[in-house]
Structure formats: structure tokens, C-alpha cells
Amino acid sequence: MFRFDPYSPAIDADPFPYYRTLRDDYPCFWCEEAGMWVYSRYADIVTALNDWQIYSSAKGNLVDELPNRAGNTLGTTDPPRHDRLRALIQKAVTKRALEHLIAPTEAFCNKHLDTLAGEKVFDFVGDYSSKVTVDLLFHLFAMPEEGRDLVRDKAVLMVQTDPATRKKSPEHIAAYEWMADFAANLVAERKKNPGEDLLSNFITAEIDGEQLKDREIQLTVTTLIMAGIESLSGFMSVMGLNLADHADARRALALDPSLIPDAMEESLRFNTSAQRFRRCLTRDVEAHGQLMKAGDFVMLAYGAGNRDERQFENPDIFDIARKPRGHLGFGGGVHACLGTSIARMACKIAFEELLKRYPDFTRVQEHLPWVPSSNFRSPMRLDLAVG
Secondary structure (H helix, E strand, C coil): CCCCCCCCHHHHHCCHHHHHHHHHHCCEEEECCCCEEEECCHHHHHHHHHCCCCEECCCCCCCCCCCCCCCCCHHHCCCCHHHHHHHHHHHHCCHHHHHCCHHHHHHHHHHHHHCCCCCCEEEHHHHHHHHHHHHHHHHHHCCCCCCHHHHHHHHHHHCCCECCCCECCHHHHHHHHHHHHHHHHHHHHHHHCCCCCHHHHHHHCCECCECCCHHHHHHHHHHHHHHHHHHHHHHHHHHHHHHHHCHHHHHHHHHCHHHHHHHHHHHHHHCCCECEEEEEECCCEEECCEEECCCCEEEEEHHHHCCCCCCCCCCCCCCCCCCCCCCCCCCCHHHCCCCHHHHHHHHHHHHHHHHHHCCCEEECCCCCCECCCCCECCECCCEEEEC
């Protein structure tokens, strides 16, 4: 009997054969381990993402949700409340603000690359992608210099799930509570001493005279730190892995950096770090001969949809010339990731600077350690040998 266990280390190591079986034979699959249905075909996932009235996010969007988060963040609310939150945050994240991040991001990348001078092997995650990401987030929110490693460690713990118990452990929940307290203190301090940073913009942003409540700002900042560190670092790390495993693509980017944006989109399709999120049904739905009941959760397997041959030709081939429009690497619908512009900017610069210094690199480990998570898939460590 076929089993799909999103907590399994085997799934972390290589989910794609399981995804193919799901798409071909069980497109609407009851996952006993997670206690929810699984959509694996691209068309079904897009339908769910575009129909928030039936596939609701209000009971949480993480496969294993954190306490008190559902209904209180941008990703865990439905319109009209979601639209209000999104509009206020979008007002704080302007194109002008993005342009001001380019020079600092270049500086962060080069600072960490400078420390690797002379090294034959380095950990792409620990030495580069996570450090650049944390630097960028601390700059965005004008957070104090101290404690960067601790914030990163707590953010990584927040997204993890215990593969033995198949749920969040007390350690994971404690990390979330620590981050929520950290964000609350940050908000309180910034209200007393506002500046030109993103957090100050959240606090002062208004639409029709309405501002975000302190609790909304706190949980939004908590989620953005978690998602920013894990999602952006994971995005970069998986792209680093993809380029390490595909020498022709890596050499092409080193020779012509203008190809990097298209390569980033293909990396998001081919091997996204955002693998699985959930929705809750507001009414009964029949799909592929299965009757799902109102109140049931549905797992949207983005990683499976991105390899669906019904949508993408030769989906198991990493092709940086593909231009995979409509990939699910940033989700979709009303809940499409709000930080896509920042993520694309940061990843582009990170690889431009990396490939200037290291046009050739290869993977050292045969078997990678993966972050144990029912939602995300990214290496905890990625050792690269550089020429």
C-alpha cells in the first residue's frame, strides 16, 4: 500500500518519486500521518489557491500550525481582513524601499565572501546564505546588532517538526514564543523611537485612517522573521545546490550573469524550498472520486505541482532557459508571497557576487542533512568545494 509521510527523512531526501506516484495514481490522497488530504497536481493546487472562499487559510497555513498564529497573520487570514493587512504591509514595502536595499545587500554578500578567502570548502548555508539573509532582515527592521545567530537559530527551529512525534515539539513551540516576545519588545521599542526602517513603516502605515494593531504588527514581524530567514535562505541554498549539481548551468551564469533571474525562477520550480502548505475546506468538495468534508484540511504540495508534466514539459530537467511562468515557488492566489521582490533581489545579488569569485563549485556531501519540516525542504548544511 502506498504511503506518503511528509515527516519521513526519505521524503526530505528525495520527495519527487513520491510526488509522481501521487500525481499519477492518487491526485486526491488521504494522508494518514498528517491527517489531511493531499493535492499534488498543478491544476488542483492552483484551483485551491485561487478559491479562498472554499479553501480557507483562516485556520492556519502551516501543515503543523504554531499556537495562536492562525487568524492573526497575513498568511492565516482570508479576505476582507487579509486584504486590509496586505494593503498596509504593501504600503510599507515600496519600490523605493527595495531600491535602497541593493547596496546594503551587495555589502553583506561581499563581507561574508571576504571571510571565505583562501578556503577550499565552505558551508553555503552556514557561511553565506543564512548570514546574508539575517543581515538583510536585521537591516530591514533596524534590529540591534547583537543576537543575530540566536535569532537565526530560533527561526530555523520554528519551521521544524519532530519526525518521531509528527508534530511541533516543545522546543519548536518555545522558539516561536521566544520570537513572538522578541518581536513584541522590538515593536514597543520602535513605537517609542521610530525611524526610517520597515518596522517603523508598519507602525505608521495607514489606509483610510486605519493602522495595524500592535498584536498584528508583532505576529507579522514574527512570521516575516521566520519566513524571511528560512524561506530566503532556503531559496538561496537550494539554488546553490541546483547549480552545484548542474555544472553547465552554473558555468553559463558565471559567463553571463544576466541569465541569473531566469535561473532563479527555474530553481524555484525545479526544487523549491516551499514544499507544502495547507488550507481548510469551508464546504464539501469532491475531487478525483474522493469526497472531502467541510472542515477537512487539504495539503497543497507545491513541490509536486512544480514537477507536473501536465503543466511543465520535461519537468524533471533543470533548464535555466525554461522561463517557467506560473510556478508555485512563491505560492499563488491572494496568499502569494508578499516578499517576492525582496527575495528575488537578494538572491540575484547573492549569486552575482558568489559567481564572480567562485565560478566553479561542486557539492562535497553525497547525502545532505535536510531541515526536518513538514512545510519546507532545504539543506541544513551544504558543503561546497571551490576551485
